[in-house]
Amino acid sequence: MKYDMIIAGVGGQGVLSVAAIIASSAMKEGLYVKQSEVHGMSQRGGAVYANLRLSDQPIYSDLIADGTASMILSMEPLESLRYLHYLKDDGYLITSENPELNIPDYPDLNELLQKIRSLPNALTIDAHKLAMEAGSGRATNMVLAGAASHFLPIKPGTMENFIKEIFARKGDKVVDINLKAFAMGRKLGEQLLKS
16 A cells, blocks of 8 residues: 655645644554655745655655655645646545635636646635634644545544644644544545545
């Protein structure tokens, strides 16, 4: 078994937190993990992405080749298309439909979303709205992680344990918000699973 994914977004969207939760969960379940990150100008809203490779056999490179990723998980719609060349023909693209308007010539959002939705295995989510319903807009990344969890070779319960662990120092309320956001995302991920 081999599962490669790109996790993308811009600085401050929690790309590396999601990567850490998935990687830690995979290792807990006995899988081999390789991860590589590009932070870019992350503190100024620049591109951030992680190559995350999971396998039941040793992995010798942390970089994903074009056309081999099983999933692109993106916190931002434009960033999801930036890495499309990595996606397998039958791979999944899951993205927030909420733009991070960090550049002056950001493309037309409706055209962007239409292009994403035209892909065979794509799901766009109003992740910010769900995160707000869960209790904080900062939990957008957990909504997306929840949606993606259906397609990962790890148990959602293992991911929930690492969500608790990673946010524990911020208090019970933050943990609860992130767990709720994850659960809401899982519910939406079922739509793609059924289609």
